[in-house]
Amino acid sequence: MSNAAADAFFGHFGRYGGRFVPEALIAALDELDVEYRKAWSDDGFRGEFDRMLREYANCPSPLYEATRLSASLGARVLLKREDLNHTGAHKIRNVLGQALLTKRMGKPRVIAETGAGQHGVASATACAYLDLECVVYMGEEDTRRQAMNVSRMRLLGAEVVPVGTGSRTLKDAINEALRDWVTNVDTTHYLLGTAAGPHPFPSMVRDFVGGISVEARQQSLDKLGRLPDAVCACVGGGSNAIGSFHAFVPDEGVRLFGYEAGGDGVATGRHAASITGGAVGVLHGARTYLLQDEDGQTVESHSISAGLDYPAVGPEHAYLHDTGRVTYEPVTDAEAMDAFRLLCRTEGIIPAIESAHAIAGARRVARELGPDAVIVVTLSGRGDKDGDTAAEWFAGHPEEGRRA
Amino acid sequence: MNVTDAFERARAEGRRVLVGYLPAGFPSYDGCVAALAAMVKAGVDVVEVGLPYSDPVMDGPIIQRAAERSLAQGTRTTDVLRTVEAVAEMGVPALCMTYWNPVSRYGVDRFAADLAGAGGAGLITPDLIPDEADDWLAASDRHRLDRVFLVAPSSADARLACTVAACRGFVYAASLMGVTGTREKTSEQGRALVARVREVTALPVGVGLGVSNGAQAAEVGGYADAVIVGSAFVRTLLDAETPDAGVDAAADLAADLASGVRSPG
Ligand SMILES: Cc1ncc(COP(=O)(O)O)c(C=O)c1O
Numbered sequence: 166m167s168n169a170a171a172d173a174f175f176g177h178f179g180r181y182g183g184r185f186v187p188e189a190l191i192a193a194l195d196e197l198d199v200e201y202r203k204a205w206s207d208d209g210f211r212g213e214f215d216r217m218l219r220e221y222a223n224c225p226s227p228l229y230e231a232t233r234l235s236a237s238l239g240a241r242v243l244l245k246r247e248d249l250n251h252t253g254a255h256k257i258r259n260v261l262g263q264a265l266l267t268k269r270m271g272k273p274r275v276i277a278e279t280g281a282g283q284h285g286v287a288s289a290t291a292c293a294y295l296d297l298e299c300v301v302y303m304g305e306e307d308t309r310r311q312a313m314n315v316s317r318m319r320l321l322g323a324e325v326v327p328v329g330t331g332s333r334t335l336k337d338a339i340n341e342a343l344r345d346w347v348t349n350v351d352t353t354h355y356l357l358g359t360a361a362g363p364h365p366f367p368s369m370v371r372d373f374v375g376g377i378s379v380e381a382r383q384q385s386l387d388k389l390g391r392l393p394d395a396v397c398a399c400v401g402g403g404s405n406a407i408g409s410f411h412a413f414v415p416d417e418g419v420r421l422f423g424y425e426a427g428g429d430g431v432a433t434g435r436h437a438a439s440i441t442g443g444a445v446g447v448l449h450g451a452r453t454y455l456l457q458d459e460d461g462q463t464v465e466s467h468s469i470s471a472g473l474d475y476p477a478v479g480p481e482h483a484y485l486h487d488t489g490r491v492t493y494e495p496v497t498d499a500e501a502m503d504a505f506r507l508l509c510r511t512e513g514i515i516p517a518i519e520s521a522h523a524i525a526g527a528r529r530v531a532r533e534l535g536p537d538a539v540i541v542v543t544l545s546g547r548g549d550k551d552g553d554t555a556a557e558w559f560a561g562h563p564e565e566g567r568r569a
Numbered sequence: 570m571n572v573t574d575a576f577e578r579a580r581a582e583g584r585r586v587l588v589g590y591l592p593a594g595f596p597s598y599d600g601c602v603a604a605l606a607a608m609v610k611a612g613v614d615v616v617e618v619g620l621p622y623s624d625p626v627m628d629g630p631i632i633q634r635a636a637e638r639s640l641a642q643g644t645r646t647t648d649v650l651r652t653v654e655a656v657a658e659m660g661v662p663a664l665c666m667t668y669w670n671p672v673s674r675y676g677v678d679r680f681a682a683d684l685a686g687a688g689g690a691g692l693i694t695p696d697l698i699p700d701e702a703d704d705w706l707a708a709s710d711r712h713r714l715d716r717v718f719l720v721a722p723s724s725a726d727a728r729l730a731c732t733v734a735a736c737r738g739f740v741y742a743a744s745l746m747g748v749t750g751t752r753e754k755t756s757e758q759g760r761a762l763v764a765r766v767r768e769v770t771a772l773p774v775g776v777g778l779g780v781s782n783g784a785q786a787a788e789v790g791g792y793a794d795a796v797i798v799g800s801a802f803v804r805t806l807l808d809a810e811t812p813d814a815g816v817d818a819a820a821d822l823a824a825d826l827a828s829g830v831r832s833p834g
Binding site: 175183184186187188189190191192195288330336337339342343348349350351444446447448449450455457459460547 | 622623624626627628629633637645669670671672673675695698701718719720722725728732743746747789
């Protein structure tokens with residue numbers, strides 16, 4: 166099973182993906198598809214992208230041997246340190262790629278959606294760096310919850326537009342960005358923040374963040390002389406996860422694990438686990454798994470992690486789930502926060518709460534595979550942004566007398 | 570009654586077809602049916618019953634607000650089908666305008682069967698392109714339903730021809746690049762788009778996006794076979810002090826638009 170084959174037919178991954186968008190956007194998506202493919206096979210573009218990642222974004226990120234965490238989990242754990250990238254997450258890879266492509270297409274304006282503000286900040290950063298106008302749509306609810314990121318975006322010169330419709334969160338910010346795009350498509354690129362949306366976004370974003378696995382694979386060979394036994398990543402829309410899996414997909418001996426946000430537990434209905442707790446449908450331009458009611462209305466997601474709090478998932482993950490190549494499981498808020506604390510205490514690394522879901526998952530994998538196993542865990546981002554959320558959580562969940 | 574009959578009758582009368590839209594369940598189930606009845610009485614020839622959806626990316630703030638309110642009141646897909654049935658009983662063709670996920674969730678063939686059973690004429694699908702529509706193409710054939718896909722000013726010639734070839738009933742020309750909503754001026758892009766559609770089909774062409782009064786309807790009627798009005802109707806109901814006043818205002822607007830489509834220029 167090659168990804169290329171899965172992509173071949175008009176951006177479908179098996180029955181997933183495609184383009185479920187207004188006709189008005191099709192021409193722009195076609196243009197993007199053509200321009201992206203041209204750019205990706207152009208040494209000039211690739212060279213400039215690599216240079217930006219290296220000189221500006223601090224990539225390749227280290228593959229770090231987490232010795233004390235390994236001792237605690239009972240397997241050899243290597244962390245792919247995306248938290249050390251400029252702006253503190255894997256997202257910089259995607260935004261630099263798309264912003265560079267925007268320049269190449271000659272469009273002066275970029276729009277983006279953001280939930281927690283991470284992708285908004287990354288987009289504002291890339292636009293400042295490459296001299297592009299930047300407008301970020303953000304749910305009204307989120308602009309209040311993530312005020313610090315709103316001011317970061319403004320410092321970077323972006324305009325932040327609060328979205329007051331629907332649930333006033335990420336999915337509505339995406340809707341509003343799509344509406345802007347329909348209206349201004351001649352001058353504007355929609356810099357989508359994850360490996361979701363209509364074709365070619367899922368493939369393009371995957372390729373831009375795919376460096377995570379290309380690097381990790383080589384680093385693993387260099388360091389250990391072999392490939393890891395497993396790769397773990399958290400799954401929101403799915404960009405860091407697809408980036409972490411991509412180069413390993415053909416390596417049948419490497420098991421791949423994606424961890425969705427289980428919130429209060431999938432059984433409670435308060436979660437963001439689209440694959441484990443959702444059903445197949447269409448949202449934001451692609452056929453994929455999503456949280457929906459009996460009538461196909463989108464159901465709001467819940468997670469302590471703002472970056473995973475999205476009611477759908479990129480279509481390639483839906484496909485990798487169905488084919489069985491990747492195992493997707495939910496991780497609850499409580500499990501994630503336990504893992505969050507564990508990483509803080511054992512390694513002196515404060516992870517993004519999103520990434521803590523992957524650490525929690527690795528704990529399960531370590532139990533299953535035992536002490537000789539090598540597990541690569543993508544630490545998709547750093548946790549500076551999560552100080553308040555974590556403090557609040559731990560105040561309500563004291564360390565003594567509780568079981569994960 | 571199907572859409573083709575409505576177009577033929579209008580042609581025989583030397584006028585254009587007026588298509589009016591409301592989301593089902595807005596301002597209430599009964600209120601929507603009452604408003605649609607008044608609109609039909611005042612001259613709306615074809616009704617588009619909107620299926621209110623949580624993520625309407627093709628809609629501007631007016632229709633978003635109405636859909637949100639309808640959903641908050643508990644409108645279900647089956648209520649939309651009941652609304653279609655009520656409209657069909659008024660003796661005009663009723664199309665359902667819907668984003669794709671609710672149909673996908675209901676089951677494409679089951680939805681088509683139930684829509685046909687309710688006397689519905691077909692579907693208008695703002696986020697479904699023919700490339701992704703195999704199951705709907707089959708179901709609409711099986712249940713003899715019209716399928717109205719959209720074309721846009723940005724559609725390349727080859728795409729436009731393919732999309733139009735997949736349409737049945739009429740072709741929906743989105744006259745400008747943007748979302749639904751009333752506009753001060755109708756778009757010049759509409760005229761050019763309709764001309765391009767006419768080069769590849771004999772199907773009637775309806776123009777929507779932005780029309781809000783009789784004068785605009787007359788102008789659009791100068792080059793299109795149908796004038797499609799949504800947000801302006803919704804706004805009359807949103808702005809009304811009472812449900813009855815809303816129904817009256819919607820009827821007044823329908824009458825104004827109906828006179829517009831009778832003096833195309
Ligand atoms: C650090 C971090 N990890 C993960 C995610 C989830 O996104 P994705 O699933 O696209 O990687 C986010 C999103 O904001 C994030 O900030």
